Ligand SMILES: Nc1ncnc2c1ncn2[C@@H]1O[C@H](COP(=O)(O)OP(=O)(O)OP(=O)(O)O)[C@@H](O)[C@H]1O
């Protein structure tokens with residue numbers, strides 16, 4: 156499945172969050188990493204690709220078909236993807252199991268029984284079998300993020316879109332969530348993620364896009380881009396963030 160963007164642009168009142176970005180993500184790309192400085196446009200780009208927002212100009216094309224601008228039509232594309240954001244976004248009054256069941260039943264029209272079975276399957280896969288009945292407030296940050304990840308993949312999304320999935324976690328929990336993402340990658344899940352974890356981006360992704368001030372400064376094979384950045388800005392950024 157290929158994704159292309161043509162002159163993709165998103166303006167907010169005074170900010171060009173994404174500024175004329177054209178990329179072609181071929182069928183061969185399984186994991187795409189978006190990297191770059193804070194405010195560079197990574198989250199906005201993810202939201203545009205996932206159909207959570209419409210562009211101001213330009214377009215996103217999936218398998219040769221341009222995404223609609225109209226929000227209700229865009230919803231169909233959105234449903235095909237899975238999303239995970241930096242801060243868990245779980246329903247606080249529902250248990251872990253119910254958090255996974257709800258979108259399956261409400262958005263994806265699974266029967267209650269199928270949804271429950273699937274919820275138990277994905278939560279067990281992520282080591283949460285003992286925590287099905289706990290509410291988010293009774294779970295650690297890492298566990299909450301694993302529930303959110305289970306929810307994001309429960310409907311078998313075409314693309315899993317991860318927006319800094321580990322930045323709210325401390326190191327041990329970070330490692331545990333990154334391990335799961337790597338496992339999903341190995342099982343063949345297609346992933347687009349924004350991340351400040353450069354080591355992980357380098358290891359787990361095959362294609363990288365560097366965004367700064369809404370523009371694409373560099374793009375390429377992960378190994379090449381990390382090894383031989385072409386622009387001074389990317390080189391400086393990598394030197395700074397890889398130092399630690
Ligand atoms: N809803 C919004 N309204 C107004 N401006 C916005 C909105 N969302 C993003 N922006 C602006 O667009 C620019 C890009 O933001 P974005 O969140 O995409 O960056 P980012 O690369 O994800 O940054 P970070 O690494 O800090 O998450 C920023 O200048 C931001 O302030």
Ligand SMILES: [Mg+2]
Pocket residue numbers: 197198199318319349
């Ligand atoms: Mg962001």
